[in-house]
Amino acid sequence: MRPLSLTGTLALLTVMPALGQLPVGQVVDPIVENNDTIEVSLQNLGLKRGIVGVIGISADEINSLFELCQQDGLIVFVQTDDHQLATEMRARADAAKLLGQQLFIETGSLKHIHLGNNVADRIVVSESIGNTVPETEVMRALRPRGIANIAGQQRIKSVPSGTDDWSHPYHGPDNNPQSDDLLVRGSFRTQFIGYPKFSPMPEQTVIAGGRIYKAMGHIAHKANQNAMLNKLLCINAYNGVILWQRDLSPGFMLHRNTMVATDDALYMGDHESCKIFDGETGVLRDEIKVDSKISDGPVWKWMAMRDGVLYALVGNPEVKIQTQR
Template structure:
């Protein structure tokens, strides 16, 4: 047999062996895929509790593997506690090996009082609490926060005394007075987040609070505008969306030089803060100067719907009726001291913005499906 014939024979034999082994290889490859398809314990806990972002505390973190798994998602900040110093060292080493330390951290803790301010934690997980009383767990949980202790789920109820600020002027009625009986003079710092400085010479910021989510239009120097959502109780960043067509140049055609403060003539439209409404699990906002109103998922920032008929909107109200537009306002601007027309009466059809329910599955009410009143230029 020639060398060439022998080479072909060997290749043919190898091919036969490969074909014979192929069914076994496919079966073996299917096992890891099936295992990978199964959710991790951390994913199961997050799904069962309905917590979609915020501060997660793991009491009794052990080797840190479950603790680190909670930090795999973007909108989570994770803090582990353990009474065994050796466990803490092992957990830190493991978390560092994943490149997650900072976003996920662990601490040696043996006290019965947890190291957190009141109403700060979104999710607390523990196989057992040890000497930590359940009252202490409820103290640190934020309203609608969840404790998962030994597989048992406990939800901290939303106090009736806490109101929501869903529109630029509180609610659809336009009366900038909340019925909140908890807010008052500041007594402590709950959380702080950037940007530390923002250019705000020619406009007023727009901020809305719904349930445990706070959204605001964020102007970060140099002229980089973003829509930012943070957890209102823990301050953890949930998501960002860029706003490329924003700012004084895009909205009014005039560069913001800061002279609006001294001259009283601001370069931003007076209703720019009224382009953001947050109700239920939805944020309604214009993502550009002449853009229509877009509905975003409050927890993730994902786009749900675009209301094309609302292009060039400069004010949004959410009430029980269907979307409509008002014609552009005409006439002179009212100088100081001049006789003004009577103010627009508050809407009587606007429903209450306060809602009840557990954070494990909040659904928007039927009237929250669309912004109902859109003012256009």
């Protein structure tokens, strides 16, 4: 915890890069920070949670595939043009209760990968099939910042120029809900359908660095919303995989501007402090508290970040709200 010592209730903090603001031009991966050091293979994906494509698998790689599927949090998609091999893998996967749950096996030409655009976090193309799979097809299915091993050659997909984050509840610190994204244009297609399917009220969402942060509040109108009361979720923005989840401190009305997302962190103010959560793991990195000598209360009312500086209004205590199930 770091106390904030400033005069008045307008708290002004210069945020150093280590707390979530990256140097200009530097990009980190939503799952693993340094992609350049990862040598992706079936034995080492450098990924804890996400979607993995395995294309053109050979018989010698099947044991490695099933060892990979023992890792919780991974959904593995296999595509092969060998129907006999696919039948054998399906039988083994079914016996292990993996088929259709964590492991999906498709057959078809390897010229086209049966995945949507920008979906896979990792793609491994077997060296046994050489250059059968077009690199353009692999990169189509790979999400930005994702890593592919194409027959022994590693590729990292860059973030397309013109992509815009939604780092504050109303887009940016100026509260103008107008995106600067140059890529989102009609016609539209569904990218993914994911969880949670039911959400309590209120709800706030910010997006940055390929992650969606969703904070859900204290009011459930139906029982199917109870599980998400006072929850904070981090979701892969490309494929809907829930990367981590945390409980929020109850008693705080979150329907306000006290969430800011950066490339590698989430800043979230509440009735106690501004908490800085690591984007990759959800671990609490740091906590900013205002000294009681300079403020009439600890409640974060509003906050925004611009050019590495965090601005906040912090003040008097509020009526504590009750969770409604």
